[in-house]
Each structure stands twice: as structure tokens, then as C-alpha cells.
Amino acid sequence: MEKQKTPILTYIMLAVATSIWGSAFIAGKVAVESFEPATVAFFRFLGAAILLFPIMWVMEKNRPKPTKKDWGLFALLGLTGIAIYNICFFLASKHAPVIKSSLFIASNPVLIVLLSGLFLKETITKRHIVGMSVALFGVAIIITNGHLLDLVKLGFEPIDFILLGAVISWALYSVLGKVVLGKYSAIVSTTYAVFFGTLFLLPFALYELTWTQVQGASIGVWASLLHMSVFVTVISFIMYYQGIQKVGAAKASIFINVMPVSAVIMATLFLGETFTLAHGVGAAFVLSGVYIGTYVKAKKQKEDIQEKQVMVK
Incomplete structure (x- = not known):
């Protein structure tokens, strides 16, 4: 019985963790009422850095000493996944509905697979391509609210390019992260990435931030940043x-696919946003595409592990 309980509790923990990620869309929407996007991102990661460094020092006492090349990779992680991604993310939080943003970003795993094939020479199968196509079709439905011909008539809205920037920067961060994780633990990699990202965001925050904004921010805004x-x-x-x-x-x-679902539910409940039929159909295509594109990869990893076990024997 104990063996069966552990996976269930772990799955619950993973579902809770990714659901919490979905709440970032709601908290971000609240925070950008008082602060500009880059400032929100700066406060978020400044607080995270203050917490992450002590955790790293306690949990990773025997961590490797970074080389100059490693510091360069950490800086790139901070630039792509912390600075650029979060500026785009909070711009979208300010100017786009949460439902649209969260479902658009749900296509991320498929792009990660594509970039992994291009830069890390991982195998891209036909099902990866199908999965990516299905997910992107879902994104098209979401951003046009079901009116696909609007893409031809009007093209993308400016905010859609911001969302696209968020997707690309996070995918680059994930691919770079795979390289860094070959030497460093997830906690060490993230802590240093957050450190560099916070540094990159600092000039923007200094430019944007005024004392009036600090004084005028409500308790709800500070609570959102703390959250x-x-x-x-x-x-x-x-x-x-x-x-x-x-x-x-x-x-x-x-379980990453729980994030957009969580964000959509919370946006509907707490922000009063409308969940349309087009959103539902688009979400179904996005999540189906992600499943098609990533499931094969997981299966291949399992086969690779089995092959290695046979070779060891």
C-alpha cells in the first residue's frame, strides 16, 4: 500500500505546483495595475532571489564552481527565461485577457521539442510535427476567437507578437537549461538564472519606477508580488x-498542461473573464497538440533507458 500511496501523493504535489503557476496570470494582472511590466518582473525575482540563495547554500553545499562559459550560460538563461520572458508575460498581463495569454503560452512544450531538435540534435518525429501543427492551429483559434479568416484580413494584434515573444524566449530558456542541467542541479541553475535576470531587469525598473507608484500600490498589489x-x-x-x-x-x-487550465478557471472565477466556445475548442487543440508532440518523446526516453539497462546487463 505504501508503494501505491507515494506516486499518488507525488502526482497531487505536481498538480498543485503547476496549478500555482497558473495563478501567476491572475497575480500579474493585479500587479500591473500599479507597476509597469518590467518593474513587476523585477520585484518578483528580487524576492525569489532573496529566498533561493539561502536554499541553494543549504541544499547544494558541494555544487561545482562555475567557469566563465558557465557564467555566460547562466546569463543567457537570465536574459531569455527571466528578463525577456517576464517582460513579455507581464505586458500580456496588462494588455491581454488572462484566458488568451495562458492558452497561447500552452503551446510552449511543442516549440521546445522543435528547438531541441535544431540545437540539441534531438530526434524530431512526424508526430512531433503533427503535434506542433495541431497546437499552433489551436493558438490561431484562440487569438482570432474562432474567426480564422481574421488572420488574413487583420493579421496579428500587437499583443499577439508579445505573446509570441514570451513563447520563443521560454523555449530558448528551456533548451539552454537542458545544457546547463548536464552539470548543475535545477536549484543551482535557477538561482543563478534568477540572479542574472534580476540584474537585467534592474535598469528597466529604475527607469519605470516612481515613488508615487510605490506609495500608491495597494496591499493587494504587494500581496500579488509576494505570492x-x-x-x-x-x-x-x-x-x-x-x-x-x-x-x-x-x-x-x-503536468505543465495543468497550468493554462488553472489560469483559465481562475480568470473566469476571479476576474470575470468570459470563457467562449472558441477558447474551449482552441484549448482542446493546444493541449492535444502538446500531448501528441511530447508523449512520443517521453516514450522514446523510456525506450532509451531500457536499452541502457540492457547494455549494462
Whole structure:
């Protein structure tokens, strides 16, 4: 019985962690009422860095000493996944509905597969391409609210390019992260990435931030920033990687798809946003495409592990 309980509890933990990620869309929507997007991102990761460094020092006492090349990779992680992604993310939080943003970003795993094939020479199968196509079709339905011909008539809205920038920057961050994780643990990689990302965001925050904004920010805004630092960035991150240790990265990655669903539900409940039929259909295509594109990869990883076990024997 004990063996059966552990996976169930781990799956619950993973579902909670990725659901918390979905709350970032709601918290971000609240925070950008008082602060500009880059400033929100700066406060979020400044708080996260203050928490992550002590955690790293305690949990990773024997961590490798970074080389100049490693510091360069950490800086790129901070630039793509922390600075650029979050500026785009919070711009979208300010100017786009949460439902649209969260479902658009749900196509991320498929793009990660594509970039992994291009830069890391991982195998891209026909089902990867099909999965990507299905997910992108879902994105098209979402951004046009079901009126696909609008893409031809009007093209993308400016905010859609911002969302696309968020998707691309996070995919680059994920691919670079795979390289860094070959030498460093997830906690060390994320801590240094957050450090560099916070540094990159600092000039924007200094330019945007005024004392009037600080004084005028409500308790709800500060609570949203604290929530994103503590729960979204630190606690859920630790929960997610504990889940990876217990069930493996392949199974854990499936739970990332809980994030947009969580965001959509919370946006409907707390922000009064309307969930249309087009959103539902688009979401179904996006999540189906992600499943098609990533499931094969997980299966291949399992086969590779079995091959290695046979070779060891």
C-alpha cells in the first residue's frame, strides 16, 4: 500500500505546483495595475532571489564552481527565461485577457521539442510535427476567437507578437537549461538564472519606477508580488523538482498542461473573464497538440533507458 500511496501523493504535489503557476496570470494582472511590466518582473525575482540563495547554500553545499562559459550560460538563461520572458508575460498581463495569454503560452512544450531538435540534435518525429501543427492551429483559434479568416484580413494584434515573444524566449530558456542541467542541479541553475535576470531587469525598473507608484500600490498589489515570489517562483519550483526526482521528468512534464487550465478557471472565477466556445475548442487543440508532440518523446526516453539497462546487463 505504501508503494501505491507515494506516486499518488507525488502526482497531487505536481498538480498543485503547476496549478500555482497558473495563478501567476491572475497575480500579474493585479500587479500591473500599479507597476509597469518590467518593474513587476523585477520585484518578483528580487524576492525569489532573496529566498533561493539561502536554499541553494543549504541544499547544494558541494555544487561545482562555475567557469566563465558557465557564467555566460547562466546569463543567457537570465536574459531569455527571466528578463525577456517576464517582460513579455507581464505586458500580456496588462494588455491581454488572462484566458488568451495562458492558452497561447500552452503551446510552449511543442516549440521546445522543435528547438531541441535544431540545437540539441534531438530526434524530431512526424508526430512531433503533427503535434506542433495541431497546437499552433489551436493558438490561431484562440487569438482570432474562432474567426480564422481574421488572420488574413487583420493579421496579428500587437499583443499577439508579445505573446509570441514570451513563447520563443521560454523555449530558448528551456533548451539552454537542458545544457546547463548536464552539470548543475535545477536549484543551482535557477538561482543563478534568477540572479542574472534580476540584474537585467534592474535598469528597466529604475527607469519605470516612481515613488508615487510605490506609495500608491495597494496591499493587494504587494500581496500579488509576494505570492509570485514565494509561491509561484520558489515553493512550486521546489515541489515540481521533488516530483521529477520521484517520478521522472517525462511524467512530471505532463503536468505543465495543468497550468493554462488553472489560469483559465481562475480568470473566469476571479476576474470575470468570459470563457467562449472558441477558447474551449482552441484549448482542446493546444493541449492535444502538446500531448501528441511530447508523449512520443517521453516514450522514446523510456525506450532509451531500457536499452541502457540492457547494455549494462
